Structure formats: C-alpha cells, structure tokens
Amino acid sequence: MKMSDIIKQLRLQKGLTQEELGKIIGVQKSAIRKYESGAVENMKRTSIKKLADYFNVSPSYLMGLEDNVNYGINNGIIGNNNQNNNISNGKHLTPIQNAIVTVCSALTEKQQSDVLSYATALLSESKK
DSSP states (O other): OOOHHHHHHHHHHHTOOOOHHHHHHTOOHHHHHHHTTTTOOOOOOOOOOOHHHHTTTOHHHHTTTSSSSSTOGGGGOOOTTTTTTOOTTSSSHHHOOOOHHHHTTSSSSHHHHHHHHHHHHHHHHOOO
C-alpha cells in the first residue's frame, strides 16, 4: 500500500478531518491533502515521525515499507500482534460479524484495506 493511502486510512480510522490532522502534527490542511493525494514525494522526516507517533505505527509502516503494524492501531483491531487484542474482546462474534470476517479473509490485502476504509468512513458518519 502507498504512503498516501496509509495516511488517509489512518486519519479516517481516527475520524479526523484533514484540517484536524494538520493541526495535530503542525502543518496546514493543504499539506495533509497533498500527502493523501501522493503529490508530496519527499515528505519531511519530522512530519513522518509526527504522523507515525500520533497513529502509533512505525515510520516504516507509514511509508509503506512494511506490512506488519507492530505498534497496534485502532484500539488493537489491527496490529499489535497480541492474541488478547481482537475485535470481539473475548465475546462471541455475531453471525454477521463472522460473515464479514470470512469474506474479508478471502480478499486481497488491497481489497481488505478498501473494506476497512469504507467501514471506518461509515463509522465516522454515524458519529456525526
């Protein structure tokens, strides 16, 4: 996955606007827009570090250099490689949740990322 896609996905998971994320890391909304569109090829290391720290991911993951998110994001739903962190928090999954997991496991990583982005956007919309 490209860095631009990863930044956008992580931002949406947090339910942030581009302007809010910009304020958090100390850049303008337009910079975040450029990061997410892929218009910036050589992002400053300080910005990469601030984004990685805020999203609790490694800079390598943020830059798309590794697939493994060892830091854990999204409250343990993704990454952390900890068997105790799962989406069900020890509860049984509902039939629809099981179906979602089954379908997603058959998708490519890119398709899974798209599903996650869509689901995160739905969640953000429901919180408004």
